[in-house]
Amino acid sequence: MAESKRRLQSLLEQGDEAVTKVRVEGDDSENNRRTNEEARRLDRRQKLLFEAESSARRNAAIAMKWAALFEKEVPLELLHEMEAQREACMKVISQKDELIKEFQGILKSKDEEYVKSLKRWSEDIDLLLASMTEQFQQQQQQYEQETEEIEAVFRQERKELIESNKKEMEALMEKRRNMEQAHMEERQRRIEANQEQLQRNRLKDNEAYTEKKITLESEIQKLEQQLEVMRATYQLNTEKLEYNFRVLSERDVENTNTINQQKRKLARLQDNLSSLMSKYNKTDKQYNQENINLTEEYRRITEQFQDLQMKYQHFQLADAKKFDEIWGMKEGEVKELLGQVLQADKIIHEQQLGLYWYPPDEDARRGGFLVEAKIKGVVEEIARGEGERLKIESILKALGISSQQDVERLQRFFYSEDEQGESELISQDQACLAIKQFLKEQMAQSTVLTTTFHSTHDEGEERKSTSRNIWELCTSILSPKTFRVWTALEKFMIKYNDILTERSTLLDETRSLQTQNEELKLLLNQYLGSKINQELYVPPTATISRIGETA
Known part of the structure; x- marks a missing residue:
């Protein structure tokens, strides 16, 4: 095995x-x-x-x-x-x-x-x-x-x-x-x-x-x-x-x-240059003659200006007298307007706000009247551009300009007449030369007009200072706090008015919808009662009743 x-x-x-x-x-x-x-x-x-x-x-x-x-x-x-x-x-x-x-x-x-x-x-x-x-x-x-x-x-x-x-x-x-x-x-x-x-x-x-x-x-x-x-x-x-x-x-x-085109253009420009040079020499001689004529005319105008200065003083006194007369006429109107402002402030405090109203000081009421609308516009413009105003005042002061006539006289130096006799503004390069000529003329007149100028200037400054103080008193009658209250009240009243307007619109829409609802009910009843519904297999009444039972 x-x-x-x-x-x-x-x-x-x-x-x-x-x-x-x-x-x-x-x-x-x-x-x-x-x-x-x-x-x-x-x-x-x-x-x-x-x-x-x-x-x-x-x-x-x-x-x-x-x-x-x-x-x-x-x-x-x-x-x-x-x-x-x-x-x-x-x-x-x-x-x-x-x-x-x-x-x-x-x-x-x-x-x-x-x-x-x-x-x-x-x-x-x-x-x-x-x-x-x-x-x-x-x-x-x-x-x-x-x-x-x-x-x-x-x-x-x-x-x-x-x-x-x-x-x-x-x-x-x-x-x-x-x-x-x-x-x-x-x-x-x-x-x-x-x-x-x-x-x-x-x-x-x-x-x-x-x-x-x-x-x-x-x-x-x-x-x-x-x-x-x-x-x-x-x-x-x-x-x-x-x-x-x-x-x-x-x-x-x-x-x-x-x-090739540039070569032809260069030749043409050289021809133009030759013609312009000849024209320039001719124009230069013409302007030299005009300068001599204008110098003589300047002397004549200086004498006329002195006469106008005397007339200006006369008209200035007349204008001051007229201003005082208008001052007296408008003082009552200004007081009435200030009274209306105070009355409106009192009504707003007592009726709209429910507060006790305190009257302003007596000094503000005594100094309250207005100046003409032109002066008001100038003041508002100065307030908006304070920097520009100071700059312009410093330049005018350096040039010795203190009146409207000086400004107009300076303005004439910046205009010249062309060949057609029309005035046109000079170029920027000639501005310094025009200012130098104006200063020379100003220095020549300074000895004659110094006394008169200072007297009229002091009176004008005093009148301006008085008007400014009066305006400040008028503005103090309505404090900034009160003005803010008026502004806030105006905003809330506008909103309240908008709400009332909206409510009125909604009420109109509601009435319109109710009217349409009634009309629809009548149309529905007419449709349900129509004989044609009896011939339908499912009449609308059966559908409505079934929907009602389901609900």
Whole structure:
């Protein structure tokens, strides 16, 4: 029995070694293939990188030469350079074409290698199946031989041990059957495992082949796209060069025409300059004569101004007298207006605000009257531009101007008469000269008019000071606090008026809606009472009653 088991075990080990040998050979072949494939992939990647760097360097060299082409002015040299550029571009394209052909050859060899691998794997599988069949037959024959030998021994001992070993014999037979069953199951399991492993390897290799094929095809497409882009770029650059050449030619013609026009214009301007110089000399003589005449006229006007100054003093006294008369006439009206303001303030405090009203001081009531509207506008304007007022006053004071007549006299220095006898404003360059002439005349008159000017000026300032004090007293009759109360009350009264107006509008809308509601009720009753509703399958009254029941 031991020898039989040993022989059977040896036979099983030989079968396992044969199967393992096939699997080891397949694994070794796959490892070698993967190693070689990785080396070839690295080689292809190195070629791609080298080609990309080489193409980039050549493209950079080509791009650098484009700038030199724009500097070429001789057409023949430009043609030679463009031919050289075209040859360089064709070299880049041919290099890319060679790389594409090489990759296409690699792809074709990959397809052939895949077919050979499938054929080799099929042969290995057939060999494995044949080996398994042969091992099965050998094991079966060996089992049968061992069984016959055991049965012969059993038959010899059967007579002696038939009774004692009957149960043992049955147990051994049962064990034998179990072993055979287990062996068959194990064999079947190994066959299924090998088939599954074979299927997995086949799918894995198929997926790897598909991925590699897709990768190579995508790389080929990218290279073809880059080739098309480069061709389009070269075509565009060629068209740009042709267009720029035509534009430069047209600009050369235009510049030549422009130079000729400028020469003609320069000659015409020189003629104009000669005529203007002659006109200037003539005008200069004329203005010198006019200056002499104006000087004589200035002396005459100065004498007239002194006479006017005396008349001005006379009219100033008359105006002051008239002002006093108007002052007395308007004082009653101003007091009446101030009384109305106080009465309005009292009504607002007592009736609208419900507060006790306190009358203002007596000083404010005694000093309350107004001046004419023109003076009020001047005061308001000065208050808005205090900085400008101080600046103007300082300039007038420096020039010695203290009255309206001085301002008008200064204004005449800034106007001159043209050839048609019309007055026009002098230029900015002549302004300083006009001011100097005015100061010379002012100094000549200062000795004569000093006493009169100071007396009238003091009276005017005193009158202005009195008017200013009276205005300040008038403004104090209504305090800023009271004015703010009036403003706030006005805002609230406006809001209250808006609310009442809105309420009135809403009441009108409510009445209108009520009227429309009544009209709709009448129309609904007429519609429900119409005879045509009786002819309907579902009259409106039934629908309304159903809706009422549901509600």
